[in-house]
Amino acid sequence: MPSEISFEFFPPKTSEGAEKLRVVRARLAALRPEFFSVTFGAGGSTKEGTWNTVMEMHAEGLPVAPHISCIGTTRASVRELLAGYRAAGIRRMVALRGDMPSGAAGGAGDFRYANELVEFIREETGDWFRIEVAAYPEYHPQARSPADDLANFVRKVQAGADSAITEYFYNPDAYCRFVDDVRALGCPVPIVAGVMPIVNFTQLARFSDACGAEIPRWVRKRLESYGDDRQAIRAFGLDVVTDLCERLLARGSPSLHFYTMNQFEPTAELVRRLGPS
Secondary structure (H helix, E strand, C coil): CCCCEEEEECCCCCHHHHHHHHHHHHHHHCCCCCEEEECCCHHHCCHHHHHHHHHHHHHCCCCEEEEEECCCCCHHHHHHHHHHHHHHCCCEEEEECCCCCCCCCCCCCCCCCHHHHHHHHHHHHCCCCEEEEEECCCCCCCCCCHHHHHHHHHHHHHCCCCEEEEEECCCHHHHHHHHHHHHHCCCCCCEEEEECCCCCHHHHHHHHHHHCCCCCHHHHHHHHHCCCCHHHHHHHHHHHHHHHHHHHHHCCCCCEEEECCCCCHHHHHHHHHCCCC
16 A cells, blocks of 8 residues: 555535535545545635535544635635635645636636646745645646646646646556656656546546546446446456556555545545555
8 A cells, every 4th residue: 555645525515415425534534544635616616615624624633635726716715715724724735727617718717727826825825835736647638738738737836836636547657657757847746646446437437538537448348348237347447446556656656646536435445455554
């Protein structure tokens, strides 16, 4: 097992979802993650949910890192969030450009790109927060070119990011090449591999199409062949993702960040398979 792991949640939208998440995070906390992160919806659509979830987890003594995205946000609203998190004693956050709100043409707000948000956080709070940013081993789906995407990543780091978490992927060569390319540009920050358990193929295909994460043809074909056999999909998915994690750790990923989808079993089983730390 990696010496450090971390888990991502999304803020629940119902009281039932909130109660389920309390149970899930209590169980995952037993795996001793470095931190939990909590996402921030398109255009800040879940900002209040993020705040409430983060504060509840922090009150429970869990190491938590809120996401902040810049699309659709103002300097004043981000300044208020930063002040609140700092007053609470939270020391880590994930700074992202974020998804465009549905139907928005230009992303109203004071920030256009994540590097501007990172720079603003540093201006407002100095070194108080450890800032994570996103990385895209298979390149951001809206990047003009691979070179442009790499340059955008370097700008985020130069603006003050401490480390990065990748979008999920299933090709370890993509991660290794991305890290090599970034290092060649003089960018030394840790780049943590993001891992998505395979549980529901239909959902995974939809997410992957949206974020530009490629499902290798051989994996896609096997998953398609199982139809509605959820047990077969999960068993095959565990084998594929366990092998991916082992390869990533062998190739130097400093830790693993699991996109839990607010579920316990898939992530816990992957961590178990990777063995004791």
